[in-house]
Amino acid sequence: MVQQLQPETTAGVIYPDSDGQPMADNTKQFRWIVTxxxxxxxxxxxxxxVFVAGDLLWYPVQGDNKxxxxxxxxxxxxxxxGDRGSYRQWEENNIPVQVVFEILSPGNTLKEMAKKLQxxxxxxxxxxxxxxxxxxxFNGWLRVGNTLEVIEDIQGWISPRLGIRFDLNPTTLEIYYPDGRKFLTSVELSQKLEQESQRAEQERQQKESALTELEAERQRYQDLLQKLQQQGINPEEL
Structure with missing residues (x-):
């Protein structure tokens, strides 16, 4: 059962913005979290x-910083x-976090993950x-009533809240936006933007070249027309 989060105010309670734990244990985990x-x-x-955060402490109960x-x-x-030092639910209109992602590292234990699920x-x-x-x-759980139940068929699953799609293949997890675009790392995104910029520049140069050629053709026509007129020939009468 989801706990009703309306305890009495406890004066003098400090809610630290850090739990002293690292954001990630290795580069792979960190890359996935950031991505x-x-x-x-x-x-x-x-x-x-819509508020999105990473590695931010969430305190659901006022008066209990544990x-x-x-x-x-x-x-x-x-x-x-907006920036926050932590997500203190009673200061956020008592709205709980609705969607959570955890990226495992070799240091995570089954006991630890079981506690997180609870x-x-x-x-x-x-x-x-x-x-x-x-x-x-890759695994997922969806709230049904008062419990989080395992999503049995996670392949191709679309998040009800986020609208994003998950595809798990033998080498990696791929996540897609609702419009079909793939989640990219910052490096991949930068490379894609650079490629699009180069493609746009090539198209601009091609259009500029075509306009230059058109202008040159127009000038050749005007030169020919002038020569004919100098010889007393009116092209419109031909």
Missing amino acids: IKENLEILFATRDD IRQAPDAMVVFGRGK FYQRYGVEEYYVYDPDRID
Whole structure:
């Protein structure tokens, strides 16, 4: 059952902005966290009511700073964008985090992940996704009533909240925007923008060349017309 988060105010409680844990244990995990978080930012860039964050502490219960979790990436609908030191739910119109992503590293234990699942189930997460980039293993849970139930057929799954699609192949997980575009790393995105810029420049040069040739052809016509007129020949009478 999702806990009702309306405890009495406890004065003097400090809610740290850091739990002392690293964001990632290795480059692969870090790359996946950043890629998912940044692409979600892009996806909802025009929505002022969608908050996206990565490795941000979420405190669901006012007065208890021990109840907390820092999802690798999280999405909250109904809350404005902006910087935060932590997500203190009672200061956010009591809206819980709705979508969570966790990227596994070799240091994650089954006990740790089980506790995270219990936490997300208890405090209102609607969609929970876990990807292990070393084992190429992807799993998801969807809220049904008061529990998070395993998504049995995750291949090709489309997130109800986000509208993004997940495709798991033998070498990696691929995530697609609702319009079919693929989630890209910052390097891949930069390369794609550079390619598009080069293609646009080539098209501009081709158009410029075509216009130059057209102008040259027009000038040749005018020169020929002038020569004919100098010889007393009116082309319109031919």
